[in-house]
Amino acid sequence: MAGHRSVIHVPADAAVTRRDAYAWNSANIAEDDRVFRSYPEGPLRARTDVSLPHHQFMIPAGEEEAVYLPGHPYCSELVEIGEDTKDLIAPSAQMQMGGYADEEAVEFDPVDVAASLAAQAVGAGHWDGPVSDDVADWVLLADWYAGRDVEKREGATVHWVIQREDLAARRFERVFTTIFWNP
Numbered sequence: 447m448a449g450h451r452s453v454i455h456v457p458a459d460a461a462v463t464r465r466d467a468y469a470w471n472s473a474n475i476a477e478d479d480r481v482f483r484s485y486p487e488g489p490l491r492a493r494t495d496v497s498l499p500h501h502q503f504m505i506p507a508g509e510e511e512a513v514y515l516p517g518h519p520y521c522s523e524l525v526e527i528g529e530d531t532k533d534l535i536a537p538s539a540q541m542q543m544g545g546y547a548d549e550e551a552v553e554f555d556p557v558d559v560a561a562s563l564a565a566q567a568v569g570a571g572h573w574d575g576p577v578s579d580d581v582a583d584w585v586l587l588a589d590w591y592a593g594r595d596v597e598k599r600e601g602a603t604v605h606w607v608i609q610r611e612d613l614a615a616r617r618f619e620r621v622f623t624t625i626f627w628n629p
Contacts, residue, residue: 448573453587453606453608453618453619453621454618455616455618472512473556480507484486499599500516501546501547501553501554501555501556501558502521502522502525502538502553503514503553503554503555504513504554504555504581505514505558506556506559507579507580507581508579508618510553513575515608517565521595527548532539540587540590540592541588541590542586542588542589542590543587544585544586544588545586545588546586547589547607548589548603549594553619555581556586556605556624556626557581557584557585557586557604558581558606559624560584560592560607560622560623560624561577561579561580561581561583561584561607561622562579563576563577563622563624564577564579564607564622565577565578565579565582567622571621573622576617577609577622578609583609583610583611584607584609584610585607585608585610585613586605586606587606587607587613587621588606589603589604589605589606590603590604590606591603592604592625601627601628602625602626602627602628603625603626603627604625605625605626606621606622606623606625607621607622607624608620608621608622
């Protein structure tokens with residue numbers, strides 16, 4: 447599942463008010479409301495762990511076949527060691543800001559997948575461009591392991607990615623969102 451969702455930057459000293467929790471569901475889809483009601487309310491904690499690559503492959507821009515990450519001949523071994531030791535170093539939490547994206551299926555970089563989907567969305571007229579399909583032009587803004595929090599969405603991870611130039615200009619309305627869900 448992918449789409450273009452906006453992210454809003456709220457300065458630390460800004461006054462905030464509660465908003466309509468269901469304003470996003472303009473189509474009034476009952477199943478979406480049910481899922482949304484299962485989201486917990488309360489403090490959201492960011493991870494404090496080390497962010498290491500969890501992926502091994504990429505699909506070069508304009509290509510269809512996956513290749514091992516260029517310049518990383520021991521990538522599979524590094525991913526395996528990272529997966530085996532990350533909880534010993536610092537147990538993970540639900541939200542990660544920046545760093546390397548993580549999800550249950552670790553073969554492909556979720557940022558690479560999102561960059562490709564964003565370019566496809568622009569090509570299909572579903573999102574305003576311009577966007578780059580080169581993963582080097584994108585960064586992970588945040589990811590959320592929703593599977594710990596959302597009932598009946600175990601195995602779900604939400605990724606918010608943004609082009610580097612949009613991040614530098616604080617154009618958070620240019621965030622592209624993907625959801626990986628392995629039911």
